[in-house]
Amino acid sequence: xxxxxxxxxxxxxxxxxxxxxxxxxxxxxxxxxxxxxxxxxxxxxxxxxxxxxxxxxxxxxxxxxxxxxxxxxxxxxxxxxxxxxxxxxxxxxxxxx
Numbered sequence: 001x002x003x004x005x006x007x008x009x010x011x012x013x014x015x016x017x018x019x020x021x022x023x024x025x026x027x028x029x030x031x032x033x034x035x036x037x038x039x040x041x042x043x044x045x046x047x048x049x050x051x052x053x054x055x056x057x058x059x060x061x062x063x064x065x066x067x068x069x070x071x072x073x074x075x076x077x078x079x080x081x082x083x084x085x086x087x088x089x090x091x092x093x094x095x096x097x
Contacts, residue, residue, distance in 0.1 A: 001037070001059055001060065001062075001096065002059070002061075002063060002065070002066050002094050002095070002096060002097065003059050003060075003094065003095055003096075004056075004057070004058045004059075004060065004066055004069075004093075004094045005056070005057050005092060005093050005094075005095075006055070006057075006090060007052035007054070007055055008052060008054040008056070008083065008089070009052050009053045009054075009087070009088045009090070010053040010086045010088055011086050011087070011088045014053075014086045018085075018086050019043060019053075019054070022041075022054065022082045022083055023041060023042070023043070025078035025081070025082050026039075026041045026056060027039075027041060028078075029069075029072075029074060029075055029078065032072070032074045033069050033072050033074065035064075035066070035068040035069050036058055036059070036060065036069055037058075037060060037061060038057075038058070038059040039056075039057070039058045039059070040056075040058075041054070041056045041057070042054070042055060052089075052091070059097065066094060
């Protein structure tokens with residue numbers, strides 16, 4: 001198993017509606033991408049200063065499953081339409097479970 005973690009930081013003028021669109025778009029992906037074994041997304045609660053704005057966590061059977069998700073047209077569409085226009089920064093890692 002492989003876990004993918006992506007931490008996203010939004011631009012300063014991001015709106016709640018834009019973040020809602022990201023959340024909705026990403027939460028639709030498990031029904032569209034069979035390689036996703038578990039998928040969690042959400043906004044940071046703002047408890048600690050300096051945190052990222054949003055987290056995406058996905059679990060996959062193997063590297064091929066992760067790559068299928070990464071390159072999947074529906075995932076790419078959510079990124080292009082909703083994430084990239086408000087993205088200030090991104091950090092990610094994949095690690096074995």
